[in-house]
Every structure is written in structure tokens, then in C-alpha cells.
Amino acid sequence: MSNNKVTRRQFLSYTLTGVGGFMAAGMLMPMVRFAIDPVLQKKDGGDFILTDLAVADITEEPTRVDFNFEQVDAWYSSEVTSTAWVYRNGDAIVALSPVCKHLGCTVGWATDSAHPDKFFCACHAGLYEKNGKNVPGTPPRGPLDMFEARESADGLLELGPVVPNTLA
Ligand code: FES
Helix, strand or coil: CCCCCCCHHHHHHHHHHHHHHHHHHHHHHHHHHHHCHHHHCCCCCCCCEEEEEEHHHCCCCCEEEEEEEEEEECCEEEEEEEEEEEEEECCEEEEECCECCCCCCECEECCCCCCCCCEEECCCCEEECCCCCECCCCCCCCCCCEEEEEECCCCEEEEEEEECCCCC
């Protein structure tokens, strides 16, 4: 007779441990998957957003372009409207962010009659040149950021991530 006999108590203990572990894993796996789900999501190609503006219609006069995109923040997604000031600079398309570098108000082109050729922030009378450079002596301490910009296959303007101003 062998001494390796499994007692009824041991058999029950092994069986309950195995079944319990299996059930615990079955409950935990969906929770872990849910917790890290945003990390596992595949991003669709590119960060550029298509606008309604035809590149052929862009002039040297800054024009306000509103565009919508879906913003995903972990599990929460929402439709966001943003704005760019777009104009042509030779062959290049310039798309400036409207966010004032002082305290974040929205700037407008030629909205101050005393400075018809500048971006103006009405919150504290901030001024920027056409290329986004902040005018010394006004509150902003840096130039307006800019969007990466390109032309789509259909000839429409696409706007990409906000990057530091390279013109000012
Ligand atoms: S927020 Fe634009 S000047 Fe202050």
C-alpha cells in the first residue's frame, strides 16, 4: 500500500481551491480588461482633422475656421468645437491658435479698430502680429501657438496638433 493516498479532506481542499481560483480569475479578468481598456484601444490613423475650408479659398487675410472633433478622455468621449485663424503665407498655410498666451482668452483678427492689422485679445488688450508674435508692452509673454496644417486629397484644409510658433 502506498503512503501517497489523498485523504477526503485534502481532495476537497484541492478541488475547492481550484474551483475558487478559476472563478476568481473569471471575475477579475473583465475588471482588469475594463481598467486598462483605453490603453488597448486602436487609434485610427493620424491626428489631423478635416475642415470645410478649401485650400484654394485661403487668402492672405486671416480667416476664422471653426472645426469639430471627437475628444476622447479615457472612457469619456465628447464632441468639441475648436477654432483656428488661417491664412496663406506664400506657398505655406498658416493656422494660428486663438488661445491668448497671457491668460487663455480668445484672440480675434482686426477686432481692435486701433490695430486693424493685428490679433487682439479683449480681456487685457493683448496684441499679436499677423504671424502670432506677441507685441512687446502688452500682457502676452509669448507668441500664439499654431496648428500643423496640410491639404487633404480633396483639396480641403486639415489641421493637426498644436505646436509652438515657428514664424515669430
Ligand atoms: S488673456 Fe489675453 S491679454 Fe490677458
